[in-house]
Amino acid sequence: MKTRITLKELAKLLNVSVSTVSKALNDSPEISPKTIERVKELAALHKYRPNPTAVNLKSSKSGTIGVLIPNIANSFFAKVLSGMEARAQREGLQVITYISNESHEREKQISEMLTAGFVDGVLIAIAEETQRKKDFEHIRSIIQYDIPVVLYDRIDFDMPVDKVGIDDRKVFYDATRDLQNKGLKRIGIATSIHHMGVGKARIEGYKEALREDDTFYLANSAKLESLREKTLKMLLEDKVEAVLCSDFDSTMLTYRLAYENGLRIPEDVKIIGFIRGGLAKYLTPSVSFVDQSPDKIGEKAMDVLISRINRKNTGPKEKIIIDTEVVHYESTQFVKKGASLRGN
Amino acid sequence: MKTRITLKELAKLLNVSVSTVSKALNDSPEISPKTIERVKELAALHKYRPNPTAVNLKSSKSGTIGVLIPNIANSFFAKVLSGMEARAQREGLQVITYISNESHEREKQISEMLTAGFVDGVLIAIAEETQRKKDFEHIRSIIQYDIPVVLYDRIDFDMPVDKVGIDDRKVFYDATRDLQNKGLKRIGIATSIHHMGVGKARIEGYKEALREDDTFYLANSAKLESLREKTLKMLLEDKVEAVLCSDFDSTMLTYRLAYENGLRIPEDVKIIGFIRGGLAKYLTPSVSFVDQSPDKIGEKAMDVLISRINRKNTGPKEKIIIDTEVVHYESTQFVKKGASLRGN
DNA sequence: CTGAAAGCGCTTACAG
């Protein structure tokens, strides 16, 4: 077993003091070039690396960033995390993940921990339950301890912190307008996240885009069974020509319902979904989707946080919007009457 | 701004020594009940929590676990991470995530960091490139520093560490046998991970299950275009009755190819895939899949690691197999000739 | 029962 060598041990081997070794390794101008060389040589030989914990204690930093993730099984958040990790790595920062599972209680526990000084800054996507209960005291408490906080993705909250996310309202406004311009009239929306900030904003965007004589079709429920019923009604009774789906579940469910009821996509109904591109292209038919650039959201959020930690940015809190784009695949294709997209 | 109170400050307020405060907070029998009460009261009032970095330095522990993830966008790993996090949380341990992106170079960098003492133990799923290059020196180097290592999921390597994963060979052996028992003969396998340990094992299991006069049908390529061609040949020319798909890409691709070529699932071809249940149930038709219990793999791996760190387990290294199960959905349903599963 | 001292592994102002 190898054991890590310490400054003290290096000092003894070199017959100099610990301070000299420390300074030499940090290229202090106080130390003679000759000594610096000697010290560095031996350090390299023994693969010396400073004990991170000791450095942290001395500098009153932890060298780590806490990331609060509501639901890691959601590949959006997984991708966001990936972007954060990439940015943190360039800075030599460690990323500690905390998964709230959308639970208010768990989120409070985590926040409590964080105020004890485990991290230099925190990136948060607020849990669903917390949004419902509208209790953000634990987040404010982190801020009070002067630990920089950046909200990501779920940013529609009134809090004195930086925020990085997308323009949820605009996404569905544009998508709706786009479909209208192509001649569609009966456009509906399916959502299982209407009670969350991002969900609300998406619905609003859609609503705003509706023209005077358009009908507002909404299938909303966090309960799958109920969402199934409402969406089915929209598809079969209201006979909508297109459905905007605001999240993974509503997207996939709409696909299932079309499949189960012999509705052809896109011939009978067009669909725009909110799922990741890696999956979207594979669906049968491939589903047009809103590309949120989750990795960019993660990178930018981490970037903003780092500037706050390093006090490179001491200006007023910012709200940063990452561009989105509707990627059109088969599910919004316009095909000639009678023709079919499907093979055979 | 609130600032965290230290032992020293508490001591001053109480007019006792730092050592007394420390002992009192740790319920030392050396301290009088009265003093303990006084100290704890004030500590609670000021919400005192020991500085984690200081505690770590003193105890020569970091209180953190490093988790190496090859690809977080793969929801399997996201779920595994979730299980790890849950277990770590119960132990008061922090989870630091490192994403290798299947890169050998990055994995080496990370390993190098880890030997500097950032973590008390490491959970690793070895990167694809590392498997190809067969260079595991960096992993051995972690072990040499006496940092406990547990391999998870990708465990088919000869290394003196604990391992937690599934029996990849058995999964496809059983699946093949099951389809055979139901009367199928021409069973094929599609895979984009045949060059990885888990991929190889899955192919082997399938191969072993083949009987004397069965043909071995294999569509394998890490390149999507090539996999597409090979799978297409298997479906259209070889006319296989079932395809075992060993990973996300091969599963989704096989679905696409059936769709594009008018093959009905399961009427014309049955499919067993390797994707998560949350997605499997939504596909059209829903796809029968191998449930790997990723959260259990994560929890167990963390559990084993913790026993090693605490020296509760000093026995020989173990290999722990988590049970899997084929969940049957529509894609393996046996339907009467002429009948169709699809709506309409 | 309480406190002074040493020490975990570093960094840095200060003295020589």
Added chain:
DNA sequence: CTGAAAGCGCTTACAG
């Protein structure tokens, strides 16, 4: 140019 000392915030063996 080098080193002794103090200190980051704790814990703990030891003395009183």
